[in-house]
Amino acid sequence: MTADPKLPARPLASTIAAVLLVLLMAGVALQVGIGLWIDENWFSHLGYGQVWLMSRAAPWGLGLGVFGAMALWLGLNLRLAWPQAKRPWRGLLVGLTSGAVAAIAMDHWFTFLVALFQQPVGTTDPILQHDISFYLFSLPLLLQLQRWGFWVGAGTAGLVALCYWLRFRRLLPAAQGLLVQGAQRHLLGLGGLLMLFQGLGHWLDRYTLMYSNRGSFAGANYTDVHAQMPADLLLAAMAWVGAAALFYLAAFRPALISLKAAQEKADWRWVPWQVTALLLIFGGYGLAAIGVGVFYPELVQRIAVLPNELERDRPYIEHNIAFTRAGYNLSEVDVQPFQVKDNLTPESLTRNTATLKNIRLWDNEPLLAAYRQLQEIRPYYQFPSVDVDRYTIDGDLRQVMHSARELDYTLIPERARTWVNDHFFYTHGYGLALSPVNVVTRVGLPDFFIQDIPPRATSPAAAAAFPIDNPAIYFGELTDLDVFVNTNAQELDYPKEEANIYTTYQGTGGLPIGALWQRLLYAWHFGDWQILLSQEFNPDSRFLFRRQIAERxxxxxxxxxxxxxxxxxxxxxxxxxxxxxxxxxxxxxxxxxxxxxxxxxxxxxxxxxxxxxxxxxxxxxxxxxxxxxxxxxxxxxxxxxxxxxxxxxxxxxxRYPNDLFEVQTQQYATYHMSDAQVFYNKEDLWQIPDQIRQLAGARGEGGSEAGVNNWLFNSTLPGPLPDSQAMPPHYLILELSSIDATANPSGSAEFMLLSAFTPVNKQNLIAWMAARCDGEEYGKLLVYQFSRESLVFGPQQVEARISQNPIISEQISLWNQQGSRVNRGSLLIIPVEQSLLYVQPLYLEAENSKLPELTRVIIAYRDQVVMEPTLDQALQALFAPEAGARPGSESGSEPEGAPALPLGSEQAL
Known part of the structure; x- marks a missing residue:
């Protein structure tokens, strides 16, 4: 006989497969190890090595603990269910299942940590008398553990039942109709464990009632406390009784299911009493879960609560009001009356110079479009958004707007998008553009405090107010590409007309990459082998990654x-x-x-x-x-x-953040009502007012990530433009002492964030809310409520008056027919002493241009509406008629060459 030449192929194939598997596992381990090393270096470089250690050790520690516990639990159960099974297959099943459960648990590692390190709040809930920390930190973990325990138990029971079926081919052997005693004990025990976790779920459901939405408000109501909570207690007790019964049968009464004997004798009295007891227990639990757990609370809600809802739910409404205010930090809002007198005089304007000369006439979108046209300088620079802040300039607090000039890699010409240019040459943005909020040039464009490349202050006062030693922006909103600095390659600092200016990074950012072994690790981790092959590196080279500040x-x-x-x-x-x-x-x-x-x-x-x-x-x-x-x-x-x-x-x-303030004002519109009956009847419900947005002609390009109306100059958005939207909060500098001397005894102007309220389905103003931003007063919320005995015009009413003004509407129509389009900016509400000024800018943009100009300022006060080229002229038309239009008139005159300067200032800085 001759040997089959094909026989050696099997061990060779197995060897190759084993080698490939080992190589794969080594590659995965190497990738993970290198990633951990890079992350640890990055965190440690920033001074947060302990943060990295905790953030990595905690999930892996939890995962390993869960894996070990799960492997032990599942291994014991499978060994009991099928001891004859081959160990490799059983080990593989245990390993895969335990690994999956451990991976799920690792996703919740932070839930474990906050429960472990929780701090007491010092406030207890009024119903179950637990510290609020229990709900914030402990309850989420307990609910998670209960869900895990139940589903692990259910999965184990199903797997064990499958093993017994495979082992005996059927659960009830035909020979005697009896389940094997060991299997019976095992499954009864697992059933008891499931009922134990089911009862725990009902017990925890009592606490989740604190988030109930059964009534017209969040939190437990009368039905939850007097019907649902007792029902959950009863169901928990029944589930635990069922668990105890299953454990008892598993321990002392196995092998007692004999349905075959009962069938043969046609007499169900032969069914063992244990089976009858189980049927009664679990049948009763199932009926109770439906009847007591579902129908009974609904019956109480419909019969006992709804006909007398206010009387029944009054204390729970009070809980909802108090805890909602606490949750949104609205418990200590300072509420004061604001009696509108509308008695401003020229002397009043002089006393409030700081407020009036900082009225923001530039909206985010048109200013961003102007910045992009005037100050981007090169096509690869981009202004991502416009921000509002305040600086002291020449002794005066001034509100300004600015934007960072960042490098946008997507705007670099395609032919220049080489690997070297992307990673060595184009490394950073440069400087910013900064301008006052209401100063414009003679042609209606921003009058900059800081402009150009390199950044240049336009006056000595601006230079003193904005000292910038290094304007390079290596980390920003748009910088999402990894770069290498301190290399042999030239690094663009900023462009000039005659030649580019180059630089070498002098900062402390980035990780060393000069050594060959470092480049090898980075090339492996980032999958970019040009890092290893490039000749541009030297011993001082550094690697800057995660440069986008949001990701960072x-x-x-x-x-x-x-x-x-x-x-x-x-x-x-x-x-x-x-x-x-x-x-x-x-x-x-x-x-x-x-x-x-x-x-x-x-x-x-x-x-x-x-x-x-x-x-x-x-x-x-x-x-x-x-x-x-x-x-x-x-x-x-x-x-x-x-x-x-x-x-x-x-x-x-x-500054007080706009996002937070919007959330708070939305809630305060309802939760300013402290009386339960007023709250229940919604007698005094407020809303954020809408403002009309009237756009003429086609849309231009631009937009602001920070702006609310980011469709204003965006030509790419399809569909019709909205004609109204919620009025966004706006920052302003306000002399609060002229409104409320007790709120600011010092009398100094301060930076604030303001929003207004109107009654629901009404357009008149009912109140305004301000968040303070400066010094020791930071974070304090003020609300000034108007008298209900007189009408205070709201934004839509004021804009309707502007739209109905014949001179203004005629002028806007004329501009729109002469190759241009007019956009009305945001309407601002400016409190001045015991009066309100409504100010709205008007922007003009040529059809063949994308450069908006601030061409008019509209001011409404009492029953007067005026439109003038500048804020000064509009105020003069209202309060100094000898210098402009007569009081009460609507002016639409053309500018006569007077510069648009803010009230009280002699010139633009």
């Missing part, structure tokens, strides 16, 4: 929620990004969730500062008494710094 801060602290609008700050000689960060929860009891349903508790707990040149990131505690941030601080003691550690210059630019 989220990688460091993913458990915080970040504001949509980072803003640039000039401070300490450099450029810094300020980002507001929030702690949020959906688990604050009795608190009304937002319309999106994603939170019912929020605090602006952290201010994040990112250095635009070095990339350093600092997290400062802005609300140290917030229980959530206190818990995070215990988890990461090295992550957060006290707010006092922030430089005084940076602290002077902290």
């Amino acid at each position: 801060v989220h990688t460091l602290a993913p458990f915080l929620r970040y504001d949509r609008d980072p803003y640039l700050v000039i401070a300490d000689g450099g450029l810094h990004w300020m980002i507001d960060a929030y702690t949020t929860s959906r688990s604050y009891p009795y608190s009304e969730p937002t319309p999106a349903g994603d939170l019912n508790y929020i605090r602006n707990a952290v201010k994040v500062v990112v250095d635009a040149y070095n990339g350093s990131v600092d997290f400062y505690l802005a609300a140290p008494d917030d229980p959530i941030i206190e818990t995070y601080q215990r988890i990461y003691p090295s992550l957060f710094k006290p707010l006092g550690a922030m430089s005084a210059e940076l602290r002077s630019h902290i």
Whole structure:
């Protein structure tokens, strides 16, 4: 006989497969290891090595613990169910299942940490008398554990039953109709475990009633407390009785299911009493779950509550009001009356110069479009958004708007998009454009305080107010491409007409990449082998990655929620990004969730500062008494710094975040009502007023990520433009002492964020709300309510009066017929002493141009509406008729060459 030549192929194929498997596993391990090494270096370079260690050790520690416990549990159960099964197959099944469960558990590692490190709040819920920390931190973990326990038990029971079926081919052997005793004990025990977790679920359901939406408000109502809660207790008790019965049968009464004998004798009295007991227990539980758990509470709600809802639910409505206010930090709003007198005089304007000369006439979108036309300089520069801030200039507090000039890699010409250019040459943006909020040139364009490349101050006062030692922006909103600095290649600093200016990075950002082994690791991890092959590196070269500030801060602290609008700050000689960060929860009891349903508790707990040149990131505690941030601080003691550690210059630019204020005003529109009956009847429901947006002609390009009306100059959006939208909050400098001397005894002007309210389905103003931004007063909320005895015009009413003004409407129609289009800007409500001024800018844009010009200013006061080329002239027309139009007239005159200067200033700085 001759040997089959094909026989050696099998061991060879097996060897090759084994080698490939080992290589694959080694490759995966190497990739993970290199990734961990790079991450650890990146975190440690920023000073957050402990954060990285905790963020990696906690999920892996939890995962390994769950994997071990699950493997032990499942291995014992499978060994009992099928001891004759081959160990490799059983081990593979245990390993895969345990790994899947461990991977799921690792996704919830932070839930475990906050429960472990939780801080008490010091406030108890009024029904179950638990500290609020139980709901914020413990209850989410307990609910998760209950779900895991139940489904692990159910999965184990199903797997065990399958093993017994495969082992015996059927659960009831035909020989005697009896289930094998061991299998019976085993399945009864697993059934008892399932009922144990089911009872725990009912027990925890009592606490989730604090988020109930059964009534017309969030939180437990009368039915929840007096019907649903007792029902949950009864169901928990019945489930635990069922669990005890199953455990008893598993331990002492096995092999007693004999349905075959009962069938043969045609007498069901032969059915064992244990089976009857189980049927009664579980049948009773099933009926109770439907009848007591579902129908009974609904019956109570319909018969006992709905006919007398206010009387029954009054104490629970009060809980909802109190806890919603606490959840949104609205418990200490200072409410004052505001009696509109409309008695302004020229002397009043002089007393309120700081307010009037800072009225913001530039909207985000038209100003952004102007910046992009006038100041981008090169096609690869981009202004991503416009931000509002305040600076002291020549001794006066001035409101300004600015935007960072970032490098947008998508705008680099395709032929120039080489690997070297992307990673070595085009490395950073440069400087910013900055202008006052209401100063324009003679042709209606922004009159800059800082402009051009390199950034140039337009006056000595501006130069003193905005010192910038290094305007390069290596870290920003658009910088999403990894770059290498301190290399042998030329690095563009900024362009000039005659030649480019080159630079070498002098900052502290980035990780070393000069050594060959470092380049090898980075090339492997990022899958870019040109990193290894390039000859541009030297021993001092550094690698800058995760340069987009949103990605940067989220990688460091993913458990915080970040504001949509980072803003640039000039401070300490450099450029810094300020980002507001929030702690949020959906688990604050009795608190009304937002319309999106994603939170019912929020605090602006952290201010994040990112250095635009070095990339350093600092997290400062802005609300140290917030229980959530206190818990995070215990988890990461090295992550957060006290707010006092922030430089005084940076602290002077902290502002109350717009995103938070919008959430608070939405809730306050309902929760300003403190009386339960008024709240229930919705007698005094408010809303954020709408403002009319009238756009003539085609749309231009532009837009602002930060702006609410980002469709204003965006020609790419399809469909009709909206004619109205909710009036966004706006920042302003306000002399609050002229309105309320007790709120600001110093009399100094301050930076504030303001929003207005109207009654629901009405257009008249009912109140305005302001958030203070400066110094010790930061974060305080003020509400000024108008008298209900007189009408105060709201934004839509004022804009209707503007639209109906014959001179203004005729002028707008004329402009729209002469190769241009007119856009009406946002209407601003400006409180001045005990009066209100309504100010609206008017922008003119030629059909063949995308450069809007601020061409008119409309002011409404009392029964007067005027339109003039400048704010000064409009105010003079209202309050100094000898210098302009007569009082009460509507002016539409053309400009006579007078510069558009803010009231009280002699010239633009």
